[in-house]
Amino acid sequence: MDIKKFVLLIIIAFQVSIVFGNVPCENAKIDYHLNRANSLHWLSRLRENSVFEANCSKKHVDSAYQILTESDLESACKIKYTKQINSFYTELDELIGVSLDNLNGNYPLVPFITKQYNQFEYYDDPLETSAEAAISKLLESGIYRPSKELKEVLLFCVVEVQGDQALKEVAIQYLNIHSRMYVISDHEITKILGEVTVLNDSLLSVLGTYFGTNYIGKLTLSEYDNSSEVSYVGAKFEFFDILKKEKISDTYSEGMKVGMAGRLKPFMPYVLCLFIASLFLTTILFLVLKKYLGEAGTWPNYGLATLIGLVLGAGSSLGLIHLFSLFVPQGADFAGEPMPMVWPYLFSISHVLTPVILFILSGFIFKRRFSDSLPLIFVFLFFSSVFLIIPLLKAQFQYLGSAPNLKLISYFILAATAINLGAAEWLRSGYKRKKNYVFLIIGALFFIPLGLLYHELLRSGSDSLGGIENVSMVLAILSGSIPFILLRRKVTVKETDKQEREMLQLVRFSKLINTQLTAISNHILVEFNEGYETNLNQICEASNGVTHLHIHGSPGIGKTTLLNSFLESNKDLYFSFYGDCDEDQEGATTPYEPFYESFSEAIGTGLFYDGSQA
Numbered sequence: 001m002d003i004k005k006f007v008l009l010i011i012i013a014f015q016v017s018i019v020f021g022n023v024p025c026e027n028a029k030i031d032y033h034l035n036r037a038n039s040l041h042w043l044s045r046l047r048e049n050s051v052f053e054a055n056c057s058k059k060h061v062d063s064a065y066q067i068l069t070e071s072d073l074e075s076a077c078k079i080k081y082t083k084q085i086n087s088f089y090t091e092l093d094e095l096i097g098v099s100l101d102n103l104n105g106n107y108p109l110v111p112f113i114t115k116q117y118n119q120f121e122y123y124d125d126p127l128e129t130s131a132e133a134a135i136s137k138l139l140e141s142g143i144y145r146p147s148k149e150l151k152e153v154l155l156f157c158v159v160e161v162q163g164d165q166a167l168k169e170v171a172i173q174y175l176n177i178h179s180r181m182y183v184i185s186d187h188e189i190t191k192i193l194g195e196v197t198v199l200n201d202s203l204l205s206v207l208g209t210y211f212g213t214n215y216i217g218k219l220t221l222s223e224y225d226n227s228s229e230v231s232y233v234g235a236k237f238e239f240f241d242i243l244k245k246e247k248i249s250d251t252y253s254e255g256m257k258v259g260m261a262g263r264l265k266p267f268m269p270y271v272l273c274l275f276i277a278s279l280f281l282t283t284i285l286f287l288v289l290k291k292y293l294g295e296a297g298t299w300p301n302y303g304l305a306t307l308i309g310l311v312l313g314a315g316s317s318l319g320l321i322h323l324f325s326l327f328v329p330q331g332a333d334f335a336g337e338p339m340p341m342v343w344p345y346l347f348s349i350s351h352v353l354t355p356v357i358l359f360i361l362s363g364f365i366f367k368r369r370f371s372d373s374l375p376l377i378f379v380f381l382f383f384s385s386v387f388l389i390i391p392l393l394k395a396q397f398q399y400l401g402s403a404p405n406l407k408l409i410s411y412f413i414l415a416a417t418a419i420n421l422g423a424a425e426w427l428r429s430g431y432k433r434k435k436n437y438v439f440l441i442i443g444a445l446f447f448i449p450l451g452l453l454y455h456e457l458l459r460s461g462s463d464s465l466g467g468i469e470n471v472s473m474v475l476a477i478l479s480g481s482i483p484f485i486l487l488r489r490k491v492t493v494k495e496t497d498k499q500e501r502e503m504l505q506l507v508r509f510s511k512l513i514n515t516q517l518t519a520i521s522n523h524i525l526v527e528f529n530e531g532y533e534t535n536l537n538q539i540c541e542a543s544n545g546v547t548h549l550h551i552h553g554s555p556g557i558g559k560t561t562l563l564n565s566f567l568e569s570n571k572d573l574y575f576s577f578y579g580d581c582d583e584d585q586e587g588a589t590t591p592y593e594p595f596y597e598s599f600s601e602a603i604g605t606g607l608f609y610d611g612s613q614a
Contacts, residue, residue: 029064030081033060033061033063033064033067034064034084037057037061037064037092038057040054040057040060041053041054041088041091041095050095050096054096055096058089061089061092065085093177094173094177131170131171131221132170132174134234134253135175135178135253136174139178155213155216156207156215156217157175157181157183157184157217157219158183158189158199158204158207158217158218159171159175159183159219159221160199160219160220160221161220161221162220162221162222163221167221167233168221172185181217184207184211199218201240204218205240205245208240208242209242213242214241214243215240215242216240216242217238217240218237218240219236219237220236220238221234222234222235222236235253236251236252238250
C-alpha cells in the first residue's frame with residue numbers, strides 16, 4: 001500500500017473515532033451540562049424571555065449536580081465542580097430575580113440595547129462583582145455575635161447607596177440570596193416614613209419599632225473613583241440598638257472595580273476570531289494586489305489590504321455571532337436528554353479554527369525551499385509535531401491517576417503524528433505542482449481533528465491542561481524559525497557533476513552567510529535567503545574563472561535591492577549579465593533582453609547567467 005494512502009486511512013479512521021467514540025467519563029458529562037448552562041445563561045441576557053431561558057439553564061445545572069452526586073470523582077475535582085455549580089445557582093437566581101422584579105421577565109440588557117428600558121441600568125461586571133465582593137466580606141465578619149457569621153443572623157436591614165443607585169438592586173438581591181436578613185424595601189420605607197433621603201438614627205428607630213425588633217442594620221455602599229482605570233466600591237455595615245438608641249458597631253470593607261479590560265473580557269473569543277480573520281484576509285489580499293500592481297505599490301497595497309481585511313474580518317466575525325444566535329439550540333429544545341456533542345464544539349470554534357488558520361498562514365510565510373523538492377513547511381511541521389507532543393507527554397505523567405485523561409492524551413499523541421505526516425505530504429505535493437494552494441488548504445484541513453482534541457482536553461476536568469494549547473501553539477510557531485537558523489550558520493557545498501568533481505573551498509565563502517552554493521563544473525549556483533547581505537565581488541573573487549552565475553530566490557527576499565545597488569554602479573564590468581528569465585517546470589530558462597539594454601527589468605525571480613550562453 002502506498003504510504004500516502006496508509007496515512008490517509010489512519011486519519012480517516014481517527015476522524016471517525018472522534019465522531020463516534022467519545023470518551024465516557026463523568027467529568028466530561030458534567031462539563032457538557034455546565035457548558036450548555038453557561039451558553040443558555042448568556043443567551044438569556046440577549047433574548048426577551050430571560051426567565052424561561054434561565055430556567056432551562058438551571059435544568060442543565062441540576063443535571064450536572066445529579067451526575068456529580070452519583071459519580072466517584074476524586075475529592076479535588078468534586079470540590080471544583082461544587083463551587084462551579086453553586087456559582088451557577090447564585091448567578092441564575094440573581095438573573096431571574098432581577099428580570100422578574102424590574103422588567104416583567106426580561107433581563108435589563110435587552111431593553112437597554114433596544115432603548116426600551118425604564119430608568120434602570122444593571123451593571124453586571126465589574127461593578128456588580130466589586131459590590132458583591134465587598135458585601136461578602138461583611139457577611140463573613142463575626143460582628144455582634146462572634147460565634148456566628150453575619151449572614152446567619154436573623155435581622156432587619158436597610159440599604160443606602162452613595163453614588164450609582166443601580167448598586168442598590170445588586171445589594172438587595174445579594175443579601176436576599178446569601179443571608180437570612182430581611183431587607184426593608186424602598187416602597188416599605190416610603191409607606192412608613194414618607195419621602196426621605198437619608199436614614200438617620202431616629203428614623204431607624206421608627207423603622208425598628210414598626211417591625212417590632214430591638215436591633216436594625218444599615219448597609220451603605222459607596223463608589224470611590226481613584227483613577228480613570230481603577231475604582232473601589234466601599235461597603236459599611238452598622239448595627240443599631242433601638243432601645244438604647246445607639247450604634248453598637250460598624251464594619252467596613254471594599255471591593256475593587258477594574259477598567260475597560262474587565263468589561264471586554266467576555267468578548268475576547270470574538271476579538272480572537274476578528275484578529276484571525278483579518279490577518280488571513282489581509283495576507284490573501286496583499287498577495288493578490290502585489291500580483292496585479294507590482295512592487296511599486298508595496299506599502300499602499302499592504303495598507304489597502306489591511307483596511308479591506310479588517311472590514312471583511314469584522315463582517316465575518318459579526319456573521320459568526322449572528323449565525324450562532326440563529327442555529328444555537330433554544331431553551332425550548334431541552335427535553336432532558338443531552339444534545340448532540342457538536343454544539344459544544346461550535347461554542348469552542350476558536351479551538352478548531354486556530355490550528356487550521358495557523359498552518360494555512362504558515363504555508364504562505366514559509367513557502368521557500370531549502371532544497372530542490374522539499375519546502376520549509378515540511379520541516380516546520382516536523383518541529384511543530386515535536387513541540388505539540390512534548391507538553392502532552394508531560395501531562396501523561398502528571399495525570400496518571402486519571403484514566404480518561406491518560407487515554408485521551410494517548411489518542412492525541414498518536415493522531416498528531418499521523419496528521420502531521422498526512423498534512424505534510426499534501427503540502428509537499430502542492431509545492432511540487434507549481435505551489436498549488438488547493439493542496440495547501442487540503443493539508444491544513446487535516447488539523448481540524450487536532451482542534452477537536454484540544455477541545456476534549458480542555459473539557460476533560462484538568463485545569464492545568466488548559467495552558468497546553470497556548471504554550472504548544474507558540475512553541476510550534478517559534479520552531480518554524482529553527483531551519484532558518486540552521487541554514488544561516490552553515491553553507492552547504494554540493495557536487496552534482498558525475499564526470500568532474502570540483503569542491504570549492506568554504507574558506508573563500510566564509511562571508512557568504514545565508515546562501516547555499518552548488519559547484520557544477522564552471523557554474524556557481526547561489527540561492528538567496530531572507531536577510532542576505534553581501535557583495536557580488538566576494539563571489540567573483542572566489543569564483544576562479546566561473547562564467548555562469550545562477551541566482552535563485554522567491555519574490556521579496558532582497559534580490560532586487562542587492563543586485564540593483566551593485567550592478568547599477570558597475571554596468572561596464574557586468575554588461576553581459578542578462579535580466580529576468582522564465583523558468584519552466586523542467587528547469588530550462590529563457591532570458592529576456594540584456595541587462596545593459598533593459599536595466600529596469602534586470603532583477604526578477606528567475607536566473608541570471610552569462611550572456612554568451614544565450
